[in-house]
Amino acid sequence: MINNERVQFIIQAYKDDSESVYNTWFVNNEARLKAFGAIRRGVEQVIKDIKEGTFPADFKGSSLEIVLTAITEQKQVFEGAAHPFYWKPKLRIPDIYENNTNKSLFGQFLESCIKANKEEQIIKEVVKLSHYNIKGLGPAVANILYFIHPTIIPPFNTAMVNGFNLLFKEKKKLGSWNDYLEMRDTILQVNDQYKNLLSKDLGAISGLLFDIGVGKIVVDGNAQMVIEKKRKELLKKRHQQVQAEIEEENTHTKIQYLLMKIGKSLGYDVIVASNDRAKSYNNENFSFISLPEFPDIKIDEDVKRTVALIDVIWFEKGTTKIVSAYEVEKSTSIYSGILRLADLALTLPNSEKILLYLVAPEQREKEIIAQLKRPSLAAKEAIKISYILFSELCEHCESICKFGDDHTIMEKVAKCIK
Known part of the structure; x- marks a missing residue:
């Protein structure tokens, strides 16, 4: 056969x-x-x-x-x-x-x-x-x-x-x-x-x-x-998709870089997703900005592997205490991002409150609002996820770096679901 x-x-x-x-x-x-x-x-x-x-x-x-x-x-x-x-x-x-x-x-x-x-x-x-x-x-x-x-x-x-x-x-x-x-x-x-x-x-x-x-x-x-030549339209469409994916990935890398830059300027240790540490932006390698490995936060290894894929996490300097976590959304993966943030929130002790954010382009705002209003999330008091728009982060990055005191400054550019 x-x-x-x-x-x-x-x-x-x-x-x-x-x-x-x-x-x-x-x-x-x-x-x-x-x-x-x-x-x-x-x-x-x-x-x-x-x-x-x-x-x-x-x-x-x-x-x-x-x-x-x-x-x-x-x-x-x-x-x-x-x-x-x-x-x-x-x-x-x-x-x-x-x-x-x-x-x-x-x-x-x-x-x-x-x-x-x-x-x-x-x-x-x-x-x-x-x-x-x-x-x-x-x-x-x-x-x-x-x-x-x-x-x-x-x-x-x-x-x-x-x-x-x-x-x-x-x-x-x-x-x-x-x-x-x-x-x-x-x-x-x-x-x-x-x-x-x-x-x-x-x-x-x-x-x-x-x-x-x-x-x-x-x-x-x-x-x-x-x-076949008659398939040109299909191939053209796929080519356009590939180009769009490349542009999205470049934007994703830029946003990760800005989040690490802000975290460092505010005095935190920052870490980028484990599979992103070979990236670079603005002639800066992520490996030079990020912690080399995920700190031992005493959680189940399976959960740790999932949490280690969160796009950017900020830790109090020299400690294993997480203060905020960020999932950068492009055209896909809103659900995956929410699940990773939820894993983090539900795994950490209740006393350890952290700020959780989705960071996304303007065209996905309605979609994000709809997902954050889901009953399965609303029912879990331990999970409070806000969102930040790309444009807001890019516009205010330098001001946050210059005038921010701690991680709560991100609440100024974030939006929450009530």
Whole structure:
């Protein structure tokens, strides 16, 4: 079934394309790496809510919505990942909201998968879930599991199924658990065969299937890969997206730099996200401004790894006491940023009050306000997150550095949700 030369040619072409999913999403993507810890913590909250009976009878406003929105923020590869979980009242699906037995089974499934560390354990849970025949709950669940076990469970959506069928001349169906598991077997076989070209993380090969499925990579009748001229519009659109992402990343770096600059000028130790310390701005390396490693704040190691990905944190000089934390939002990752700040707030002792901020462009203000008003956040008194607009930070940076006394000066440029 698998033509070695043909598949190798396609994989290499996929990797060589600077605007493929491989190069724009899978490699060198800080937002992708940051999402894993935040989504895992979000899934743990879903499990907790189901156990405690606080999970609502609707997708909207639930902890599951936070998880799925964090996943869809992974741009085009996961676009539409939340749709299968929307509550459809006329069809009464997916039947995990009104049906308490199914809700509990779903929670138990997630808990078993998050605790599992072996492939056979996870596949056993997937098979069990499929046998429950919970109406409307299909292989879209794989998009959640991928962020928990990225080397075992490949993601799953329409484009990937289409790409799989085109590449391997199959007829797999979107909503079938059996077809998903058969697809997975083939994906793992090919991924192992070409591990020198791809990655143990199944996001790489899934991105290949996605690019084929949306028509960016076209497999013709002669089993060769060509980029058709009639696809120019699609390629042009992707090129524009890549350019926009580069501009966003430059802005993100600038805002991180300003936050570190302000923190240092106010007399604090500052640290930038662990995967950003190789960056530089204004001819200053972040490694020369930031603490070299995250201070030992005596929290669980899993939480610490998540918190260490917060964009900028200020500490009292020479101590491990955090005074403020900042998540810089671009066009994505609002949910992931909120989850990381929430992790920090809920982990630290109640006596240790810190100021938490989202820092975002003006065009995202309404979206941020809506998310900060979410019932799941409003119900937690320990979590108070304000936001700062890029324009306000840039305009007042020098004044804050010159006239500010301590971290509370940031409240002057911040806005809070009442």
